[in-house]
Amino acid sequence: MHDQRKPPSTDVEDAGDMRSVFAHLIWAQPTALRESDLILELAESEEFGERDRIERAVRELVKAGLAFRCAGVVLPTRAALRAYDLLLGRAR
Numbered sequence: 001m002h003d004q005r006k007p008p009s010t011d012v013e014d015a016g017d018m019r020s021v022f023a024h025l026i027w028a029q030p031t032a033l034r035e036s037d038l039i040l041e042l043a044e045s046e047e048f049g050e051r052d053r054i055e056r057a058v059r060e061l062v063k064a065g066l067a068f069r070c071a072g073v074v075l076p077t078r079a080a081l082r083a084y085d086l087l088l089g090r091a092r
Contacts, residue, residue, distance in 0.1 A: 017057040022066060025076045026084050034072050 020042055025033065033041075035058055043050035058074055061067035066080040076084075 013053070014056065014060070017053050018060055021054060021057040022061055022076070022080070025061075025067060025074060026081070029076065029081065032073050032075055035069065035074050036072065038074060 021038060024038060024042060035055065038058065039051050039054045042054050058067060058069060062069050062074075065077060066083075068075050068077050
């Protein structure tokens with residue numbers, strides 16, 4: 001029998017995209033990034049599917065309370081920054 005690996009599920013890909021966007025937002029602090037900047041910096045091409053995956057990741061991070069979006073600008077929330085510091089052991 002062949003060990004045929006299945007491609008990653010959409011959920012796995014979406015979680016990876018959310019991690020990438022979240023990390024990018026955290027590392028860019030205190031710079032405010034526009035959603036279009038995130039797409040330019042994180043998408044692998046200019047195809048619709050690439051833009052869409054970044055937009056979906058931003059939308060899911062906003063729904064989870066980890067990002068704030070207003071007038072095209074995306075920022076990590078205060079709670080997201082605090083949780084990130086706690087997870088890295090940099091809590092003050």
